[in-house]
Every structure is written in C-alpha cells, then in structure tokens.
Amino acid sequence: MRHNGGMKILIVEDEVRTGDYLRQGLTEAGFTADLVRDGLDGMHEGLSGGYDLIVLDVNLPGLDGWNVLKALRAAGREMPVLFLTARDRVEDRVKGLELGADDYLVKPFAFSELLARVRTLLRRGRAKEPDVLVLADLELDVVKRRALRAGRRIDLTAKEFALLELFLRRPGEVLARSFIASQVWDMNFDSDTNVVEVAIRRLRAKVDDGFEPKLIHTLRGMGYVLELR
Amino acid sequence: MKLLPASLTLRLSLAFAGLAVAVFSALGVYLGRAADEHMLELDRHELLGKLELARHAAAGAASAEALRAGLVESLVGHHGLWVAIDGGTSGPLFRWPDEAPAGALPGVAAEVGEAPAAVVAAGRTLRAVAGSVDTGWGETARVVVARDIAHHTRFLDDMRRDFWLAVLAAAFLTVGVGVLIARKGMAPVRSMAQAAGRISAGSLGERLPTRGVPTELRELVAAFNAMLARLEESFIRLSDFSADLAHELRTPLHSLRMQTEVSLSRVRTADEYRDLLASSLEEYDSLARMIGDMLFLAKADHGLVIPQREPVPLLTLARQLAEYYGILAEGRSVSVEGVDIPVPGDRGMLQRALGNLLANAIRHVPEGGWVRVVVAEDCGAARVTVANSGQPIPAGDLPRIFERFVRLQEGGEGSGLGLAITRSIVHAHGGSVEVHSDTEATRFVVGLPRS
Numbered sequence: 001m002r003h004n005g006g007m008k009i010l011i012v013e014d015e016v017r018t019g020d021y022l023r024q025g026l027t028e029a030g031f032t033a034d035l036v037r038d039g040l041d042g043m044h045e046g047l048s049g050g051y052d053l054i055v056l057d058v059n060l061p062g063l064d065g066w067n068v069l070k071a072l073r074a075a076g077r078e079m080p081v082l083f084l085t086a087r088d089r090v091e092d093r094v095k096g097l098e099l100g101a102d103d104y105l106v107k108p109f110a111f112s113e114l115l116a117r118v119r120t121l122l123r124r125g126r127a128k129e130p131d132v133l134v135l136a137d138l139e140l141d142v143v144k145r146r147a148l149r150a151g152r153r154i155d156l157t158a159k160e161f162a163l164l165e166l167f168l169r170r171p172g173e174v175l176a177r178s179f180i181a182s183q184v185w186d187m188n189f190d191s192d193t194n195v196v197e198v199a200i201r202r203l204r205a206k207v208d209d210g211f212e213p214k215l216i217h218t219l220r221g222m223g224y225v226l227e228l229r
Numbered sequence: 230m231k232l233l234p235a236s237l238t239l240r241l242s243l244a245f246a247g248l249a250v251a252v253f254s255a256l257g258v259y260l261g262r263a264a265d266e267h268m269l270e271l272d273r274h275e276l277l278g279k280l281e282l283a284r285h286a287a288a289g290a291a292s293a294e295a296l297r298a299g300l301v302e303s304l305v306g307h308h309g310l311w312v313a314i315d316g317g318t319s320g321p322l323f324r325w326p327d328e329a330p331a332g333a334l335p336g337v338a339a340e341v342g343e344a345p346a347a348v349v350a351a352g353r354t355l356r357a358v359a360g361s362v363d364t365g366w367g368e369t370a371r372v373v374v375a376r377d378i379a380h381h382t383r384f385l386d387d388m389r390r391d392f393w394l395a396v397l398a399a400a401f402l403t404v405g406v407g408v409l410i411a412r413k414g415m416a417p418v419r420s421m422a423q424a425a426g427r428i429s430a431g432s433l434g435e436r437l438p439t440r441g442v443p444t445e446l447r448e449l450v451a452a453f454n455a456m457l458a459r460l461e462e463s464f465i466r467l468s469d470f471s472a473d474l475a476h477e478l479r480t481p482l483h484s485l486r487m488q489t490e491v492s493l494s495r496v497r498t499a500d501e502y503r504d505l506l507a508s509s510l511e512e513y514d515s516l517a518r519m520i521g522d523m524l525f526l527a528k529a530d531h532g533l534v535i536p537q538r539e540p541v542p543l544l545t546l547a548r549q550l551a552e553y554y555g556i557l558a559e560g561r562s563v564s565v566e567g568v569d570i571p572v573p574g575d576r577g578m579l580q581r582a583l584g585n586l587l588a589n590a591i592r593h594v595p596e597g598g599w600v601r602v603v604v605a606e607d608c609g610a611a612r613v614t615v616a617n618s619g620q621p622i623p624a625g626d627l628p629r630i631f632e633r634f635v636r637l638q639e640g641g642e643g644s645g646l647g648l649a650i651t652r653s654i655v656h657a658h659g660g661s662v663e664v665h666s667d668t669e670a671t672r673f674v675v676g677l678p679r680s
Binding site for chain 2: 108110159181185187188189190191192193195198199202219220221
C-alpha cells in the first residue's frame with residue numbers, strides 16, 4: 001500500500017458498521033483515521049483536531065452534516081469535506097456544494113471510489129505532478145505522449161494512454177470501474193456493462209503481456225490496481 | 230350557481246312548473262284581452278244600434294209624444310239599457326226606463342261621442358255612446374244610450390279568477406308529474422352509480438352495462454368504462470411490477486445467501502473466502518445498481534427527475550458514447566454521423582439515456598453487424614436514431630419494450646430497466662422515444678425539443 005504521509009482524516013458517521021469499516025478501510029490505506037458518531041462531536045473534533053480531511057455523513061443525530069459543515073467553514077476551517085448521503089437529491093448536492101463541501105458520494109458507494117476521491121481531494125493544491133511517470137520498467141511521458149516498457153515503445157490509443165496515465169498517477173490505489181469510466185471516458189453513470197473490463201484487458205495485453213513482472217492487477221469485485229508486487 | 234337546488238330532479242321539476250306557469254299566464258293574459266275586446270265590440274254594436282234606432286224614431290216622430298211612444302215600443306224587453314234624449318231647447322224629452330241612472334246620463338256623458346266610453350251614473354258602471362238627432366218637429370236633440378256592464382265585468386272577473394286557479398293547479402300538477410318524469414329519467418344515472426359503487430380494486434375488470442343506456446348517457450358510460458380500462462391496466466402493471474421487483478431482488482439475495490451458507494458450512498482456505506467475498510461484492514453491486522435504478526424510475530414517475538438545462542451537443546455526446554461502448558463492439562461496426570445539434574438538457578442524464586440505447590444495440594447485434602447513430606434536425610427538434618442490424622423485434626413485443634423488467638431475450642443481460650430509464654429521462658426533457666423494427670434494422674428514435 002502506498003504511504004499516505006500520515007494524513008489525518010475525521011469520519012463523522014452514525015451508522016455503526018459503516019463507520020467502523022470506513023475507519024478500518026482508511027487506516028489500512030495508510031491514513032490516520034478517527035471516528036465520531038454524532039454531529040456535535042464531529043464539529044468539536046473538526047474544529048480542534050487538526051484534520052486534513054473530513055468524511056461527513058449528512059444525516060446525523062444532534063447536529064446534521066450541513067450544520068457541522070457550516071460551523072467549520074464559519075470558523076475558517078478550510079480542509080476538504082467529503083459528504084456522504086443516502087438520498088441522491090439534486091437539491092442536497094447543490095446545498096452541499098453551496099455550503100462548501102468539496103465532493104459528494106451517495107450510499108451505497110464502492111469503498112475504492114471513496115478512497116480515490118479522498119486521495120484526489122488531498123492531492124489538490126499540491127505541487128505540479130511530474131511529466132514523466134515511472135513504475136518499475138514502465139515509463140510514461142505525458143508531454144511526449146510516449147509509453148515505454150523495458151525500453152520498448154508501446155503503441156497506445158488516446159484512451160489507453162489516458163487509462164495508463166490514471167493508473168500511473170495513482171500507483172497502489174484500487175480504482176473502481178465506475179471511477180475509471182468517469183475519469184477516462186467521462187461516463188458519470190453506473191452502467192452494468194463490462195466496457196472497463198474489456199479496456200483493461202486490452203491495455204494489459206499491451207503493457208503486461210510478454211513482460212515480467214506484471215503490473216496491472218485485478219481485485220475481483222473491487223477494481224484494478226497498478227503496482228509492483 | 231349556488232342558487233340552483235342540488236337535486237337534478239327538483240331542478241327539472243321546477244323548470245317544468247315555471248315553464249307551465251309562464252305559458253298559461255301568457256295564454257291567460259291573451260284570452261282576457263280577447264274577452265275584453267269581444268265584450269267591448271258587442272256593447273259598441275248594441276249601443277250604436279240603439280242610437281241609430283233612436284235617431285230613426287226621432288226623425289220619423291212628429292212630436293215628443295210620438296217619439297216616446299215609438300221608442301218605448303221598440304225598447305220593451307231590453308234590460309240593463311238606458312236611454313236619455315234631451316232636446317236642444319225643450320229639455321228632457323225621453324228617459325228610459327224611468328229610473329235614476331237615465332236621468333243622470335246626460336250629465337255624466339256630456340263629453341261622450343259615438344265611441345263607447347265608461348261612465349258612472351247613480352252608482353252603476355255603464356258604457357255609453359251619444360249622438361245628436363234631428364227630430365221630426367225640427368229640433369236638434371242629444372241622445373245618450375248606455376248599457377250596464379256590471380255583469381260583463383263580473384263574468385270576466387270570474388273567468389280570470391278561475392283561470393288563475395287553473396294555472397296554479399296546473400303548476401302544482403306539473404311539479405308533481407315533473408318529479409315523477411325526472412325520477413324516471415334519472416333512473417339510468419342511479420343504476421350507473423350503483424354499478425360504479427360495486428367496483429373495487431379487486432373487480433376492476435367490471436364494466437358498466439352499455440345496453441339500454443339512453444343515448445345521452447352513452448358517452449358518459451363509455452368514458453367511465455375507458456377510465457376503468459386505463460385504471461385496470463395501470464393496476465395490473467403495478468401489481469406485476471411489484472411482483473417482478475420482489476422477484477428481481479430475491480434472486481440475487483437468494484444466491485448470496487446460498488453461497489455464504491455453503492461457504493460457512495466448513496473451514497476453507499483464505500483464497501476461497503476471498504473468492505466468496507469478491508463474488509458477494511459483485512452481487513451487492515448489481516443489487517445496489519438495481520435499487521438505484523428503481524429509485525430513479527420512482528422519482529421520474531413522480532416528476533421528481535428535474536434535468537438541468539445546459540446546452541448539450543448531441544453529436545459530440547454520441548461520439549463520446551460510441552467511443553466508450555465501441556470497446557465492446559468486437560467485429561461489429563459502430564458509426565456516428567449527423568449534425569451537432571445542441572439541446573438544452575442534463576448532460577449526465579442524456580448520456581445515460583443514449584448510452585443505454587447504444588449498449589443495447591451493440592448487445593443485440595451479432596458479429597459482423599452494424600450499429601449506426603444518426604443525429605439530425607427534424608421540424609425544429611433534434612432527432613437521435615440508434616439503429617442496429619440485429620434480429621427484428623417481434624411486433625407484439627414492441628409496445629412493452631420500454632416497460633420495467635422486460636427482457637426480450639431469455640436470460641438477457643442487464644437489469645431490464647435500461648430502456649425504462651431512457652424513456653423516463655427523455656420524457657423529463659419533454660421529448661419522446663419510439664422504436665421501429667423490421668428485417669432491415671431496429672431503430673430507436675429519440676426526439677428532443679431544442680428549446
């Protein structure tokens with residue numbers, strides 16, 4: 001697993017099992033994750049705990065997610081906030097974004113999707129990403145649009161290039177199919193087709209076939225990961 | 230409208246009665262006038278006759294005595310008649326009969342001429358005419374002839390009273406008969422209401438009888454029956470839908486349960502557990518997707534799917550979708566052509582709607598076939614046609630192809646909700662979607678308004 005630099009994440013979630021697994025998942029992904037189960041604790045921790053990001057459920061006992069967010073922003077806390085909600089309503093989304101939420105996920109969501117979004121939010125505003133991405137003997141020059149494996153040129157279509165770039169910018173991260181579809185093809189709905197599967201199979205044929213070690217791995221039911229095992 | 234009585238029967242009966250009273254009254258007024266005229270005419274005729282008689286007698290009489298004798302002879306037997314003759318110089322010449330009113334006549338009838346006029350003399354109401362006569366002895370005299378009209382007036386008054394009583398009786402009678410007639414006329418409405426009252430959710434198949442229904446109500450019965458048919462259809466669809474939903478949710482739950490139970494029944498390796506969890510996760514995903522789709526459709530049914538309105542260039546969108554789903558094409562040709570028409574809409578939703586059509590089309594076509602997307606302008610609207618060369622869809626299946634959980638192929642892929650979602654999205658955009666299928670191609674045509 002990739003090292004996440006000891007980033008501190010606060011989870012505010014009243015559903016016991018969801019909260020516990022979120023904490024476990026984020027901790028295992030290398031973050032320092034704390035869990036509180038109601039809005040008041042959430043606000044208190046959020047104000048004083050020095051967190052880098054907050055995962056905030058909308059429906060909370062005591063103080064709801066909107067008010068926690070309002071209190072945080074009013075106190076000048078600008079850390080990214082990722083909202084979780086069970087109800088996908090446009091007005092909720094709009095309200096969340098207006099109040100200063102940074103992203104929004106509707107339950108049920110894939111944990112890998114949450115992880116990907118958390119990482120995107122934490123990466124925001126960082127130093128510019130490098131132009132040449134490297135993992136083991138795989139090299140991708142984003143500017144020259146060139147891919148090399150063990151020094152040999154690999155021919156990729158534009159979408160395959162975008163897909164490989166996505167993997168290389170997130171090595172060791174499990175990327176859910178829906179996340180890949182939205183990042184590479186801008187498909188923002190959950191489709192039950194196996195397009196991404198086929199696309200990965202083709203990319204793998206070009207990147208991994210005939211090379212060792214294999215870099216693209218399938219995590220059944222979860223998605224795909226690019227890493228040196 | 231508040232003034233109208235609530236009962237239709239009463240309303241009709243009162244209308245009948247009102248009409249009867251109005252007609253009878255008009256008739257009564259007319260007949261009364263006619264009777265008055267008639268009486269006047271009779272009086273005039275008689276009075277002028279007597280005036281003429283008096284003139285004749287006066288002209289032929291050599292003296293006042295002779296005049297009196299002649300007149301008395303011709304006036305004997307006439308009752309209710311008064312005659313007064315006054316000589317220009319000799320004063321009163323003749324009074325008939327010798328009673329008070331005759332004496333008063335010349336006084337009260339001083340202004341009267343040959344047109345009959347009403348006068349009152351000695352307490353009697355009389356009608357009188359007057360004229361001058363030249364007597365045989367060379368004097369000019371004035372003759373007044375009058376008639377008692379009391380019995381005429383009495384007769385007319387009696388007649389009027391009887392008549393109004395008859396009108397009143399007729400009005401009451403019409404109300405009574407009207408109530409009966411209206412009741413009878415309303416009987417089909419009552420029986421309709423009773424028949425309608427017997428219909429419940431369990432017996433939506435019943436229809437109101439159309440036989441023996443009056444023409445005026447036939448339209449109502451037909452409309453009511455048509456409404457029942459529509460209700461029955463929606464009701465059946467809803468029941469089927471609930472049953473389908475339960476089935477669709479139960480199947481993956483059942484398989485999840487089975488595989489978990491079997492796996493737990495003995496100790497397995499970590500890899501086997503991993504496999505179990507991964508396979509469960511896939512099932513959870515498809516369950517979550519189906520529930521999400523169901524929620525979307527439920528919201529659409531309640532008009533809660535409100536698309537954002539931003540210009541969405543359709544050809545660009547179609548190209549992007551073709552690039553994505555084209556990955557699945559493998560030996561099928563996927564082409565996109567046309568003009569890039571922007572429509573106001575929700576990009577994500579339109580992507581989903583057209584994406585479902587494209588995914589279906591590719592799924593439906595065997596290797597070597599083609600899928601073609603054409604974006605065109607049609608009468609101010611944008612038209613997107615997604616055609617494929619797959620097997621034609623049987624005509625009987627076309628009408629229900631957009632229904633939920635309809636999968637035309639046995640064991641067909643997908644949730645069976647894709648086309649229903651497409652239709653909901655297109656409708657939410659104020660557009661329409663149709664399907665045509667023949668041996669050449671199956672075409673889904675989406676029309677979207679440009680404003």
